[in-house]
Amino acid sequence: MELLRRPIFSLLLLLSLPISFPSISLGSAVQGEDGHREEEFTEELLLKPLPDRKVLAHFHFENTAQRTQSYGRHHHLFPKAISQLVKKFAVREMELSFTQGRWNYESWGGFDPISSSNAKPPGVELWATFDVPPDQVDASWKNLTHSLSGLFCASINFLESSATYSAPEWAFQPASGNLRYGTLPREAVCTENLTPWLKLLPCRDKAGISSLMDRPSIYRGFYHSQRLRLRPAKIIADGADSGIVLEQTLTVVLQPNGFRTKSSHSSENKISPTWAMSSLLGRKIEGRCVLAKSSNVYLQLERGLVAELNALKENQEFVGTTVLNDDLIKNPAFEISVKPDWVLKEVGNLPTGSSSLMYGYSIGKSTDSGPFDLHLTWKSPMVWSCPRPPLHASRFLMGSGNERGAIAISLRSTGLNEGLYGSNKDKESCVLPVNVFQVVPWYIKVYFHTIKVFIDEQRKAVPDVIEKIRVSPSEDKVLPGVMEMVLKLPCGVKSAAMTLEFDKGFLHIDEYPPDANQGFDIPSAIITFPNVEAAMHFNQFSSSDKSPLLSRFREKNPVQSYTEVLLVPLTTPDFSMPYNVITITCTVFALYFGSLLNVLRKRASEEERLLRAKGRSSPLSRLLAKLRRKKEVEPQSSTTSSSLFSSKLVVKIILVAAIAICWQYFG
């Protein structure tokens, strides 16, 4: 009975789908009240003005599925492709990101949750942990890369080869056993990767917040990173059979250009350009995705901006200007077109004193009053800085030529660490640990014994600074070089640098990519500050406590940043003439062989002649006669044997021909 009723019910659902949307939302709500709410989907968008007149748009879609047996293989909202993947390869956690552009840690922030978990290295980055015995992890990884490659129309399958992925043990943050990590820095990311990613959403890009994803405006941005994260849901405590959470985020940094005419005056140049969601992304939100449990848009004002606003407000009060009542949406600095449904304030111990603000809009409510659009009009120039990581990491190459070089990772203080550790005065004992995780491809042959560490431009002994190091040296064409280390830096450090020498390898002609002269990429190094957490707590609001985006913000992840991808030119052989090389080398060998053999063989004729000339009157004649007899006998035998050979030869030829005919016939 149960079995019968299910299909009929879903059939009815399908039939009623085009007729009335509200009925479906009602249906899902009813199911939710039933108590077995298995799947839920939320969509959120975070907008944030950035200090360098750009705007960050961060889309966050979360899809939760409890792993239950009642539905078998079927899901209402959760994408089937992903759940199959998870089941088949026993994926416990996974993160896949496609990124183009480089996150600017200095002006877009490096301390907040968005930058530490959504700023990704260019190209493709994939890591996954598996629930399989350690000896099967590699096989699972290989299968997973192939499946994902098909799913996302990307060359993730190149991560299959053991020379491209590595198994970090502790320096890469979500460290747990059975972890595999791989990157493809040169992968080009485009709409062909975005479309399959959107397909995983229940409403695709047809309704709700995802309908904002206008391809030209997204790819016009300075940075875009599309990410897919799978994590086990922690709702059920017993762990093993808890559900799975699919988190899909798209982070875009855009340059508002709608009202450029306004800032043409030199005096007004400082004012950030006014933007609207419709001008930024080219579309408006027509309505929520009816399948989503919640559909919210947030506007975040950073701590620095809020502090500036407060200062401005105090000034204005001092001057005596009336401050508007609703100064949250209309104040001397800016004006927001829509009144927020709620405003959240950051709480917790904040290093800089001021807290950031979060304006929340619920899309479900605004559908009645037409499409949702948000305008932000700047009225006075605001200068603020974003929260930066304690140390700004950058990486560069040293040396010249195609033979050898050195990688240098430099960490520069941003002045924040003093604020962080200002409280404890004894700077001797204060230590800032920094994890460095670096993968180098095998053709960059790193000499690990050449590690040099400089702190404040003074060379330090390696054991004094490096607390812990794990190295897995690269093996030609088999394994990449992996380096994980914990640096123990004093808190008041101004700059730290680490150099590592390497030799450039020489590849076989087949191993060069099509555009070999462009150079080869060294994937980004990951710099993590394990003691510094990027978490933002907002005061709880009844309708936002379930917001997955804000709960992600609340997670205590260490601050993490990626360094630049390095481009290393390698020597290229002559691609056009392998045959010439082969023939010339073989000619040289033949010359050597032939001439040496000729010199060795020369005796036979020459000495014979010599001896023959002398031999007639010499006492050697007996010996020579013997020799000559031998010599005379030999040719005869050889001639007889040659005739024999010819008959043998005929037999051989016939045999070969017979074999060839058989081969042709049967093969």
Place this chain on the structure above:
Amino acid sequence: MEEEKKGSTSGFWRWAIASVLFRLILVFFPKNLHLSSRPEVSTPLTSLRRLSEGYWLKQSSMSPYAGSMYHGSPLLLSILGPLTALRIEGQPEHLLCGLFFILADIVNAMLIRATGQCLQMAYSQRLKALDLVKLSAASGTIQSGNLAALVYLWNPFTIVACVGLSTSPVENLATILSLYGACTGLVPLAAFGWVIATHMSLYPAILIVPVILLLGYGPDAPPRKVFLQKEYKNGGQSNVQVIFSWRQLVHFVFWSIIWGTYVLVLCGISVKQYAGLQEMIRRTYGFILTVEDLSPNIGVLWYFFAEVFDFFRSFFFIVFHMNILFMILPLAIRLKHRPAFLAFVYIAITATFKSYPSVGDSALYFGLLALFANELADIKFSFFLFCGYIGVSLLSPVMHNLWIWRIILVVESVSAMLDHDRMLMKLVAARKHVDSKS
């Protein structure tokens, strides 16, 4: 005559000391004049940088063969490794290693000198036995031992290999030790040198043929046929016995087995906690034979294997290694009366066709070449060859092309040696002719 000899020996010592001083000056230059980074000097097998990486890995309790950096012997690692890690304040980085290599070079030169003297004495004895006193006196004017030692010490290749911190002086030391032992009849020494040289760079394994011939027949002599001629002339009795002594061979085999097991046990102990001997053999000899590293050197194989199609790879491995092995037997048959020269030819051939040749290998066979200065005095195209060598050596940083000239040298020297034999024969015949006439 005596004074002349004395003068020449004092001159020899002066020059030898001068060369050592020259090396010392070069070693104290900072950064080794960037010689250690030249591909001609340090191959993947002989580079000291890779050795210190292997030592670093070993110190951080990893197998020195983890990764594809170090491919040398574990014994060399435990001798040279600590020297690479030691730093003296205010001195260039690898000073101790440099001094070690200088020491190895000095020992090499002394051994070459001793070998040369031994060879020359034996040769002049044989010539006297042939009544060719004039020729022996003429050949005595050049002290070939001293000459060879000086050629070895002042050869720019040797200096570069020594100052450029490649381990080839040590490898050469083992080879020369084995030749010296074989020339002087010290069987354990010969066996030790051969085992160590084979252990370190595999190719000296083929030197077993000349070493056995040296031990069996004694040092180089004119061909047996000459003695036969002489015998006929004298009417049957001969005062020079050319008999292969099997006892020496048995001794040599016995000592080789002892030294071989000794080396294997030592290696086994030092790599036991990592992956064992099998891994070591795969990473050293396997690396040599399969030409895994395609970085440029002065050999033929790297560019070839960088370009050749993958499905032909194993075929060409076999062909190229067979080229070395093919010539062993013909040369051994033809030059069996001159085992030391045979050893030189083998060394030259392997230095040309080995998978990772360096100038250190050329230095060795140049030094040995001078041992046969008397016999090879009438080598054809010697000026042309010499100029070619210098030209190519100067150009080699631009194009690593040394090999094409080396082949000619091998061929020409073999033919010159055979010519020399022929000349001896002619002389004997002529004398016999005169004798019979008178």
